[in-house]
Amino acid sequence: MRHTVDYFLAPQSPWTYLGHERFAALVRETGSAVRVRPMDLGKIFPLSGGLPLPKRAPQRQAYRLLELRRFSEALGVPLHPQPRFFPVAGDPAARLITAVALHDGADAAMKLTGAVTTAVWAQERDIADPGTLAALLAECALDETRLGQSEQPDVQALYDENTQAAIDASVFGAPSYVIDGELFWGQDRLDFVARKLRT
Structure with missing residues (x-):
């Protein structure tokens, strides 16, 4: 059976970055299909009890930095726990990924x-800047006109649709993977995603 994964992500999320290449490899290995669905966490957090990073308790913020270092070292994935351009608005990059999808x-x-995620967390680039996004399109050999298209109403509507689909699936954080209606939250749950995709 060939599964389809709804991949709900936030391009500014370090956890999306840490899990992305492993998830991509898993999709290739299992021959699974994927729907890449950037979502607006600014709309999801208020509905799910989540808080933006600056509003979290100090001990939660400190532990997050500890976990980022742990996972970076354990996975061998380069990461700046406090990159130059973070916090950063995720919407421009999310709409660009939506347009490309x-x-x-x-x-x-x-x-x-x-x-995009590597640009934030490994290269310390500003993914809210149109120049950075244009450069990333070029680096991926993608059509430069996607940047302008990302600002069009049809792309915003699809971004909103992805966000609503995430809400309907009870998603509350990034990354989240939904397979046959079953939710898996976080890059540290990819072992369970793998089990599901290999059945």
Whole structure:
């Protein structure tokens, strides 16, 4: 049975970054299909009890930094726990990934997602800046017109649709993977995702 994964992500999330390449490899290995669905956490957090990072308790913020270092070292994935451009608005990059998914398909959207998340967490680039996003499109050999298209109403509508689909699936954080209606939250749950995809 070939599964389809709804991949709900936030491009500014370090956890999306830490899990992305492993998830991409798992999709390739199992021949699974993926729907790349950037979502607006700003709309999801208030509905699910989540808080943006600056509003979290100090001990939670401190532990987050500890876990980021742990996972970076354990996975061998380079990461700046406090990168130069963070916090950063995720919407421009999310809409760009949405536009690429719409016009170029899931593989291209997966490639761009990897590049965007790496830009934040490994390269310390500003993914809210149009110049950075244009450069990332070029680095991924994607059509430069996608940047302008990402600002069009049809792409915003699809971004909103993805966010509502995440809410309907009880998603509350990024990354989240939904397979046959079953929710898996977090890059540290990819072992369970693998079990599901291999059945």
